[in-house]
Amino acid sequence: MTAESLARSEAGVDAMRVGLVGYGAIGRQVVEALIAGRVPGAVLAGIMDKAGAPEEFAVADVDALVDTADIIVEAAGSQALQEIAPAVLERGGTLLAVSTGAFLRPAVRPLLDHPGPGRIILSTGAIAGLDLIRAARLSGSGVRVDLRTTKRPPALVQPWMSDEQRDGLQQARPGDAPSVVFSGGPEQAAELFPANLNVAAALALAVDSPEAVHVELVADPNAERTRHEVTVTSDLGVHRFVLENYPSPANPATSALVAWAVLRCLADLGPRARPAFR
Template identity: 45%
Template sequence: MKVGVLGAGSIGSVVAEALRDGLVPGAELAGVVDPALSPAGLPMCALPELLSTSDLVVEAAGQRALTDAGPQVLSAGCDLLVVSVGALAADGLLEKLLAAGPGAVHLSTGAIGGLDLLRSAALLGQFERVVIETTKKASSLVQPWMSEAEAEELRQATAPVELRRGPAREITAAFPKSANVAASVALAVRDWDVVEAAVIADPAAPLTSHVITAAGPAGEYRFEIRNRPSPQTPTSSQVVPYAVLSALEALATPRAVFR
């Protein structure tokens, strides 16, 4: 399976290097597209060239890149592995991608687990309550929409503070680099309206925490995930590119794997 990578930042570069070095059985690197970055040792190219040589493209360039390039990837006949799942909070984008084929859409689990169980439980009946609370180091949660005073207060915080709580779509839009997980949970339970999300800033948090609680006809669930932040990009978790590599391995060499 020839894999193209869209984005050469802290996620895309790890994925591309692993593919280049032959660390993903059954898969090889076709090329990398990133207008802003050109890491040494990676075969950089333009998107049309990438689409002509790839079976699958990994989107690791952010929500805008998924919106702009995703339909092109799929209409060219390439499969698409989405990392910026939060972009799918936009009304109609998932439907647009699914209709753009013949390429297929795959979603990366990213920084969280439990999505398979939530997806299975949702088939039994609609969830009554789903909450995801994300806690990150305060300084990594400064957003462009904050005033300078709000941003500085967050940087200087000495105790945990809940920044925002609300519907998954709202929180994903407000924290696009930190709340992709809320979108992932909503897609897993097949109901954007039932998922409540919260983002909490903690100046002392050594790890990024995601606590998911859910109740429905199948039972009650509680998952807590505590990830180390990416050293290069603290808004993301260090495990994210390895979730992508795990997905690529499962797609390239199907065997006895959990899906």
């Protein structure tokens, strides 16, 4: 009996088989939780990672993964998403995409309108409030989303910056005044500050219009951690929420919340799903 069939017999014959692409910080957390039975009715079916995966779960290619899994979780980055999505969709699979920032790229965005037979589900990732933004958008009122992200200055240093800009950020000390390093649209923000890609992209996808999203990046020498302030303005009200995510212990660039957002989504889709907020 394979590890998967053993887990499946324990989880029930109707168990939802989860295939994973990307066995990094997020992927490992998802695997650990699935093996520990944290998502009732879901089992791990296989893992594909270009750097290798545990032997009992390693799957060589995406076609084999779609054949063994009911749902494929992508947690491997924009490039991997772009590579695997067409095969999953054409073979009728369901793809839970974590690297949502990929959809800001003109080459990837058309996948959202792929005729199938498969489908894409976007992970909420490191952010909240996307349900509210989608509700406001559906109401037809003009929705505007303002994202103000505050980080410690060294976290905003980019390779394209001048020596003067780089030194200014690296030498900022507590007590110094915060400064705005970017103000503009999510596509340009993602290009210039890729670490902010997924949050800006998720907001743009939720409102279905990058033009309706304004991004401001602030370097604050007094910031203790990254902070995202999101203000949604529509005919339904003014809604504001603030996120201060703790980093994943395995990858400081990834929020610890992301793997749990994936697992929550799997729980909602699985055979033992309970009434859920949607």
